[in-house]
Amino acid sequence: MKTLLMNKSIFHEWQNKSLDDAIYECRELFEDTTFPTVERWRERGGKVVGHFQVAFPEEIVHAAGLLPFKVRGAPIEAVQADSRFGSYLCSILKTSLELALSNTVPLEMFVTHPICDAARNLGAVWGRNVSYPCQILYLPQNPNSPHSLIYLRGEYNRLKRSIEEISGQTITDDALRNSIAVFNENRLLIRELYEIKKNTPWLVSADEAYVLVALAGLIPREEHNELLRTLLPQIRARGNRTQDKVRVVFEGGFCEQPPLDLIRAIARLCYVVDDDLLIGLRWLLADVALDGDPLTDLAEAYLEKSSYSPVQHDLRKPKEKMLLARMRNARADAAIVTAAKMCEPGLEEQVAYTRALDEAGIPYFVGEFEESMTSFDSMEIQLETFVENILFS
C-alpha cells in the first residue's frame, strides 16, 4: 500500500511541459485553496497528518507511508473559525482551523508546536472541534541544554508511536533511514534552488522560487524531488538577462505567509537573494546522518544543523546576528523586514532586526502583511521609493 501510494503521482500537470508552463502549473496548484493533491492522495486510500508551522520532522510521518501536510493557513475567509478565537490574533491560525472545520483538508491527525503564545492554543482549540487526534510536539526551547538531544529523541519517539497508531504499522529504522534519504535529497535540491536565487537571481524570480519550494508541503517528497530535479537544470539554462535591481533579503515569512502577489510585487522591484519564507521546509541546513539511530540523527540535526527563526530560542543564534550573516552570505544590499499582522514574535524581532541593521548601516524597509490582503499599492509605492533611494544614492 505504502509503495503503491508513493509511486503514483498526485501532481502530474507540470510534466512534459515547458519550464514556464510547468511553473504556471505549480502556481495553479499552490493557489488552489481546495488543496487538490490532498484529495487525490486520500482518493487512493492515503492518510494525512497535518503539521502546523514552523519545523516538523516530516520524515517520521513519511516513514509510516502517510502524507505530511504543511498547515500554513490560506487566503480564505475564516467563516467558522473566526468565532473560535479572540479578536487580536494573526490570520494564519484562523484560516488553518477553517481548513479543518470546512473539511477542505480532512486529516487523520494534527500536530502543532508551542512556537508562539497563539499557536500553542491551537492544539486545544483544534482538538475540541474535530474527532481525530490533535497534539502538541514540544520541540526544545532550551537547545543549549546538553540534555536537549536526549529529550528530543524521546519526544520524537513519542510522536512516532502516535503516528504508528494512526497508520496501523510499525515504523522501522530502515523505513526512517529511507525517508531521511528522500528528505536529504529534497533539502539538497532546495538549497540548489536558493543558490540560483543568490548567484543568478535573474534566472528565477522570488515568486517562482517560493512556489516551487512551497509545493514540498503539498505533495510527497519523491514527487517534489522529481519536480526540482527536472526544473532546476531548465532554470539554470534560462537566457534571462540581468537587470539593475537591488539585492534584498526578505525576513518575516517564517509562519504566516505573505500573499503570492505581494512576493511578486517585491520581485518586480528587487532581487530577493535570500529569505525566511517557509523556513520550516528548509530548517535543516545539511544532510541528516544515515548511519546511526535515525531518531537521534533527526534530533541532532534539528538542534545542531538548523536555521533560525523568531520562534526558536537558541543562545548560539541571536536572530539579529543571524540576519546580518544571512545578508552577508547572500551579498544583499538591503533588507525587507516584515511581520504578519498581530504576529507577536515577528513584531518583537523587528525591533532587534532594525536596530542591528541601523548599527551596521544597512538600509531596510519595514512592513506588515496579512495572508489575505489583496491591495499592495501603498506598499509598492513605498518600496519603489526605497529601492530608488538605494539605486540612485
Add this chain to the structure above:
Amino acid sequence: MPQTPTIVGRGNRDGAALFQRWFTELNHTAASGGQAAYVFVMGSLAELLRVFDLPIVMPEINSLQTAVRRVAHEYLDQAEDYGYSPDICGYVKADVGVQLRHGEHPMGRIPLPSLAVLTNACNTYIKWAEIWERMYHIPIFTLDVPGTRACGKQTWPGEPDFENDRAYVLAQVKELITVCERLTGKKFDIDRLRETLQHANVMSRGWRRVLELNESRPSVFNALTDGTIYLGVSNGFRGTYEGAKYFNDLVEEMEFKAAQGIGTMTDEKYRLVFVGVPCYPIFRRFNELFSEWGGTFVSSTYLWFAAGGVAQGYEYDLRRPLESFAEGVLIYVRNAMDSMFYQEQALAQVIDRFYVDGVVYHPIKSCRTVSTGLADSRRALMASRDIASLFIESDMMDRRVVSEAQLKNRADAFFEGLASRRVAAAR
C-alpha cells in the same frame, strides 16, 4: 468575639505590607547595585534562587503596578517610541520603559538584572528575556518545561513520556545551579534548598486550602480583588518563612470566616467565576461592574496560572530535594499551562462545587497565551453546562483598549440575564 476585628481582613493588610516590603528591599538592592534575578510568575524557581540569596524581581508584577497606578501609558509610549508595536504584550513594553528609565518605577527603583530565569509557560517570556540579553548582556536561562500534549493526556511519574520530560527538567535545573554558582560565587547548599522547599510546601498547601474555602456561602474572599493580593504574596515570597506564615495565617482567617459565615460581601447575590487576566487599568472599577449587582468572584483561573500552578498543591519530597524540585516544576508549571489552554473541565468542576451562577471571560489584547482559545473554550463549557456566561474583551495594561462604558453595558445585560434565569428557575 475579640478575635474578629484582628483576624478578618488580616490577609489583605499583611499582604499589602509584605508587598511594600518586597519593593522596599528591591529599592535597596538597586541603590547598592546588588545582584538580582529577573523571573516570571509561571515557574519563578524562587525556591532555588533563594539558596543563592538572589533577590527576586518579577517584571510582570512591576508592569501591572504601572497600570494599577495609572501611569502605564507613559511606559507603553516610551517603548513604542523605541520601536515596539502597539500589538505586542503590554507587560513587555512597560518593562522596556522601566529599563529605558534605568529602573525608575512608581514603587521606587527596580534593580537591573544580573540573571534572567524563565520557563516556556509563556512564549513571550522567551522574547522578553532576549531583550534583556541584548540590553545588558547578562546570562539568561530558559528552563524548558514540556506541557500537556493533548487534552486529558497528562502523563505521571513512572510513565516513559513523563520520565523523559522529568529527566530533561532535572538536567536543566542542575545546569541552572552551575550558572547561579558562577554568578554569585556561592556554592549550592542542598540543605538550604530543603528549607526553601519546606516553606514552599506550606504555601502550596495553604493556597490550595484557601481556594477550596471559597466554596463557602457566602464566599470568604473575592478571587478577583482579594485574590490578587494573595497572589502577589505567593509569587513574591515563595520559598520564604514569611510567605509560608502568611498562608498559614490566611488559611486561619478564611476558615474563621467560613465558620462564622462572614462573607466578602454583605449581600452576595451572584457567584461568578473569572476566566482570563484582570483589567488593571481600571482594576477597582472593573470589579464594581459586578459587585454593584451583588456579584462576587468565587474563583478565577488567574489564581491558578498566575501562581505558576502551585495551587494544584504539589508538595516536594524533602528526602530527595533536587529530584523532587524538578518533578514539582514540571507538574505545576504544566498545571499553569493547562489552566490556560485546557481549563474547561476544571471550570465545570468549579461550577458544580462552588455553586456558580455565571462565568465571566475576559480575554485581553496583550496576552495571546491566555486569550487565544477562550472563545472556543467557552463554547465547549456552554455545551457541557447550563450556565450563563459573559465574554468581554479589553486589556491588562493599555487603557486605549479599555472602554469602561462598553464593559458596563455588557455587564449590566449579563446581570439582567442572570436575574431572568433566576426568575425562570423559580417558576
